[in-house]
Amino acid sequence: MNTLAGLAFAGLAIAEGYIPLLVLAVFTVTVGGGALLVSHIMGPRRQTQVKQLPYECGLDPIQPTARERYSIHFYLVAILFILFDLETVFLFPWAASFRGDMAGPVKVALLIEVLLFVGVLGVGLFYVWKRRGLEWD
Amino acid sequence: MEPMTELPFTGREAARAVPIALPALFGLVALCLDLFLPRGRSKGPLAITAAAGALITALVTLALWRGGGETLVIAETLSASSFAAALSITILLAAGLIAFAGVHHGQDAPAVATQAHGEFYALLLFATSGMLALVAANDLVTMFVAVETLSIAVYAMTGMDRRRARSAEGAMKYFVLGAFSSGFLLYGMSLLYGATGTMDLTRIAALPLADGRNANLAAMGGMLIMVGLLFKVGAVPYHSWAPDAYEGAPAAVTGFMSVGVKVAAFGAVLKVVTSLGEAKVFGAGPAWALWLVAALTMIVGNAGALTQRNPRRLLAYSAVAHTGYVLIGVLAVARAFDPNHPLAGAGMLDVARDATSGVIFYLLGYGVANLAAFAVLCHLERKGEDVDDLGDLAGLSKKQPGAALVMTLAMVSLAGVPATAGFLGKFWVFRAGIAAGDLGLVILALATSALSLYYYLQVVVAMYMREPGEALYAGEPAPAAPRSLDPEPRRWGSRLAYVVGGVLIVLLGIYPGERLLTLVVQGAQALLS
Numbered sequence: 124m125n126t127l128a129g130l131a132f133a134g135l136a137i138a139e140g141y142i143p144l145l146v147l148a149v150f151t152v153t154v155g156g157g158a159l160l161v162s163h164i165m166g167p168r169r170q171t172q173v174k175q176l177p178y179e180c181g182l183d184p185i186q187p188t189a190r191e192r193y194s195i196h197f198y199l200v201a202i203l204f205i206l207f208d209l210e211t212v213f214l215f216p217w218a219a220s221f222r223g224d225m226a227g228p229v230k231v232a233l234l235i236e237v238l239l240f241v242g243v244l245g246v247g248l249f250y251v252w253k254r255r256g257l258e259w260d
Numbered sequence: 261m262e263p264m265t266e267l268p269f270t271g272r273e274a275a276r277a278v279p280i281a282l283p284a285l286f287g288l289v290a291l292c293l294d295l296f297l298p299r300g301r302s303k304g305p306l307a308i309t310a311a312a313g314a315l316i317t318a319l320v321t322l323a324l325w326r327g328g329g330e331t332l333v334i335a336e337t338l339s340a341s342s343f344a345a346a347l348s349i350t351i352l353l354a355a356g357l358i359a360f361a362g363v364h365h366g367q368d369a370p371a372v373a374t375q376a377h378g379e380f381y382a383l384l385l386f387a388t389s390g391m392l393a394l395v396a397a398n399d400l401v402t403m404f405v406a407v408e409t410l411s412i413a414v415y416a417m418t419g420m421d422r423r424r425a426r427s428a429e430g431a432m433k434y435f436v437l438g439a440f441s442s443g444f445l446l447y448g449m450s451l452l453y454g455a456t457g458t459m460d461l462t463r464i465a466a467l468p469l470a471d472g473r474n475a476n477l478a479a480m481g482g483m484l485i486m487v488g489l490l491f492k493v494g495a496v497p498y499h500s501w502a503p504d505a506y507e508g509a510p511a512a513v514t515g516f517m518s519v520g521v522k523v524a525a526f527g528a529v530l531k532v533v534t535s536l537g538e539a540k541v542f543g544a545g546p547a548w549a550l551w552l553v554a555a556l557t558m559i560v561g562n563a564g565a566l567t568q569r570n571p572r573r574l575l576a577y578s579a580v581a582h583t584g585y586v587l588i589g590v591l592a593v594a595r596a597f598d599p600n601h602p603l604a605g606a607g608m609l610d611v612a613r614d615a616t617s618g619v620i621f622y623l624l625g626y627g628v629a630n631l632a633a634f635a636v637l638c639h640l641e642r643k644g645e646d647v648d649d650l651g652d653l654a655g656l657s658k659k660q661p662g663a664a665l666v667m668t669l670a671m672v673s674l675a676g677v678p679a680t681a682g683f684l685g686k687f688w689v690f691r692a693g694i695a696a697g698d699l700g701l702v703i704l705a706l707a708t709s710a711l712s713l714y715y716y717l718q719v720v721v722a723m724y725m726r727e728p729g730e731a732l733y734a735g736e737p738a739p740a741a742p743r744s745l746d747p748e749p750r751r752w753g754s755r756l757a758y759v760v761g762g763v764l765i766v767l768l769g770i771y772p773g774e775r776l777l778t779l780v781v782q783g784a785q786a787l788l789s
Contacts, residue, residue: 232267246288253295 196259203251210244273333276340279321279348280393283355286313287385294378303363306381307753310359313385318352321345321392326779331786332398336460339398339531339786346620346783347395347527350627354519355388357760361635362512363753366421369644377420384516387413391520395527400449400459400485403528407445407492410524411438414517418509421644430508437501438491445488451481456539461531465538475541482536483546489532492525495587496556499580503564506576511646514572515634518579519627526623529590530616534787537597547594554591555704557584562708565715569649571637574715575630578674581712582626585705589619589689592696593788603697609788611695616784618688624780625673625681625768632761633670636663639754642744650719651736652743655728659745662755664723666762671716673765676709681768 177184185191217237221230251257290309297305325331325345333340362380390409397403415438419431449459455477456464464478491498506514536542561581568574595601596612603611640647640656640663647653657664673680686709693702722732729742768776 226266229267232271243284243288246292250291250295 199256203256269334276324276333277338279317279324280389280396282317282320283313283385283392284389286310287382287389290385291379291382297378303378306378307359307363310381310385311356314352314356314359314388318349321348332462336462337399337402338396340396341786342779342782343786344396346779347523348392350523350624351388351391351520354516354627354631355384357631357635357757358512358516359384360753361515361638361757364638364751365510365512365641366644380417380420383413383417387520391524394524397528398461400453404445404449408442410521414521417513418505420513421510426508430505434501434505441488441491441498444484448481448484448488451484452478455481461535465535467539478541479546482532482541485532486529489525489529490553493522493529493583494580495553495583496560496580502580503573503576507570507573511572511634511637511641515631518575518630522579522583523623523627526586526619530593530619530787533590533594537594542594542597547591547598550587550591550594551701554584554587554701557587558705558708562711565712571647571650575633581708585686585689586619586622588693588698588701588705589615589622591698592692595696611692613784613788615689615692615696616787617780618685618692620780620783622685622689625685628681628761628764628768629670629673632666632758632765635754635757635761636667639663639751639758640745650722651732651739653719653722654726654730654732656723656745658728660747663758666758667723668720669762669765671719673769675713675716679769681765684769684772
C-alpha cells in the first residue's frame with residue numbers, strides 16, 4: 124500500500140471533522156481584529172504621561188533597564204509557591220468528590236491516597252524548612 | 261452521579277505496585293536523614309540507606325513480579341510481569357552499586373566546586389522509582405510520567421557539581437534536548453490515542469488496525485514515540501547529548517545514567533514495539549527505519565569513540581555503540597510481526613522471544629561492565645576531579661592492581677571477549693539477529709565490535725604497559741604533574757562497588773546460573789505471550 128497517499132487520505136479525513144473549528148477560528152479573528160481596527164481608526168487619542176506608562180495600575184517600571192541581576196531567592200520562592208499552590212489545586216477536586224456518596228471502603232482508600240500525596244509534599248516542606256529555603260537571608 | 265461502590269482496583273493489586281513505591285520511600289528517608297548529618301562529612305549512612313533500599317526493592321520485586329497469574333494491575337496501567345522483574349534487577353543493581361561508588365565524591369575537594377550533596381541519594385532513588393515504573397508501564401500516560409520522573413531526577417544529578425562549568429553545561433544540554441524529545445514522545449502518544457481511542461498498550465495490541473487511515477495514524481504515532489524513547493537510549497541520530505552529559509556529570513552519575521536510563525528506556529521500547537507489532541501497525545516500514553538507526557548507531561558510536569581521550573567521553577560513545585547492538589535484538593522482535601517477512605510464520609515468535617531474552621541479558625552484562633568501569637573511575641577521583649585523560653591512567657596496574665584488573669575486565673567485557681558477561685550477551689542478541697534474517701546488520705556489528713577493541717584496549721595499554729607518569733603515546737610529552745594514583749585506603753565504597761562489579765562480570769560470563777537464565781527467559785515469555 125502506498126503509505127504516503129494513505130497518510131494524505133488520513134489527513135483529509137481527519138480535517139473534515141475540524142471544519143467547525145476552522146469556522147470558529149475565522150469568526151474569532153474577524154470579530155476580534157475588527158474591533159481593534161475600528162477603535163484604532165475611530166478612537167480619540169489623547170496621550171498623557173500616565174497613560175504612556177507600561178503599567179497603568181500605577182506601579183513604576185524598573186528604571187533605567189530591567190536587565191539587572193535579581194536575587195536567586197525570587198526564583199526559589201516562586202518555584203516553592205507553584206509547588207505548594209498546585210498541591211492545593213489538586214486537593215480541591217479531591218475534597219469535592221470526597222464529600223460525595225460512596226461506600227465506606229472507597230472513602231477509606233481515598234483518604235489513604237490523599238494522605239500519601241500530602242505526606243510526600245509534607246516531607247518536601249520539612250526538607251525545604253530544614254534547608255532554610257523559606258528564609259530570605 | 262452514581263455512588264461509587266468500589267475502587268477501580270483492589271488492595272491486592274495496589275500491593276503489586278509496591279516495588280515502584282519502595283525506592284521513592286527510601287529516597288524520602290535518605291532526604292530527611294541527610295538533614296541530620298553534619299554538612300561536609302561522609303555520606304556513608306546515606307549510601308547504605310540507598311543500597312539497602314535497592315536490595316530490599318530487588319527482593320520484593322522478585323517476590324511480587326515473577327511468575328504467572330494476572331499481571332495487569334491498577335486499571336491495567338501496570339504490567340507487573342517477569343519482564344519488568346528481569347529488567348528491574350539491572351536497574352536496582354545500578355542504583356545499589358552507584359550509591360556506594362559515589363559516596364566519596366568531593367570528599368577531599370578543596371573548594372566548594374565539588375560538594376558532596378546528600379540529595380544525590382534521594383535523586384538516585386527517585387530516578388530508580390521512575391525506571392521501575394517505566395519497565396512495568398502498560399499505559400501511555402504511566403509511561404510518560406515514568407519517563408519524566410526518571411529524566412528530571414537524572415537532569416538534576418547531571419548538574420550536581422553546579423559550580424563546575426562542564427557539569428552545568430552537560431545538564432543544560434541534556435535537559436533542553438530531553439525536554440524536546442519528551443515533546444516527540446507526547447505528540448506520538450496523542451496521535452496513537454487519536455487512532456486507537458485507548459491509552460492501554462495491551463488493548464492497542466488487541467485492536468485490528470491492519471488497514472485504513474487509523475493504522476497510518478497509529479504508525480506515525482508509534483514512530484514518534486520511538487523517537488522519544490530512542491533519544492533516551494542514545495541511538496543515532498538522537499545521541500548528540502550523550503558525550504557532553506556523560507563528560508560533564510560526575511563519574512557516579514554517568515555510571516548510573518548509562519545503565520539505568522538505558523535499561524528502562526529499552527524496556528519501554530520493547531513494550532511499544534511488541535504492542536504495535538501485535539496490532540499490525542509496525543510493519544516493514546518502521547522495521548526498515550529501525551535497521552537504519554541500528555546501523556548508524558553502531559558506526560557512529562564506535563567511530564566516535566576511537567579518538568576520545570577522556571574516559572567518560574569514551575564510555576559515552578561506547579554506550580551509544582552498545583545501543584546499536586541492542587537495537588539488533590529489538591529489530592528482531594519487530595521483524596516477528598511483519599507479515600511480509602520472508603521468514604514469517606510461527607517460528608518467528610520464538611525468534612522474537614529469543615531476541616528479547618538476549619536483550620535482557622545483554623543489558624545486564626553491559627550494565628555490570630559499565631558499572632564496574634565507572635566505579636573504578638569514581639575510585640580514582642582526586643580532590644573532586646575525575647580522571648579526564650586516558651594518559652592519567654598510566655601505570656595504574658603498578659599502583660592499584662585490583663582496580664586495574666577490574667577496569668580491564670570491564671573493557672574486555674564491553675568489547676565482547678569470551679568468558680565475560682559481554683560476550684554472552686552479544687552472542688545471544690546476534691544469534692537472534694541472524695535468525696530474524698538480519699545477517700548484514702550482524703556482520704556490521706561484528707566488524708564494529710572488532711573496531712571497538714582498539715579503544716577499549718587503549719585503556720588497558722595505559723594501565724599495564726605504561727609506567728606511572730609516562731606519556732600514553734610515544735612522542736607525546738610526559739604530563740608535567742601526573743595525577744596521583746596511590747591507593748586511598750579510606751575509599752571503601754567505590755572499592756566495594758568495583759569488586760562486586762568485577763566479580764559479576766566473570767560470574768555472568770562463565771556461569772550466569774540457572775535461576776537468572778530462567779528469569780530472563782520468563783521475562784521474554786511474559787512480554788511475548
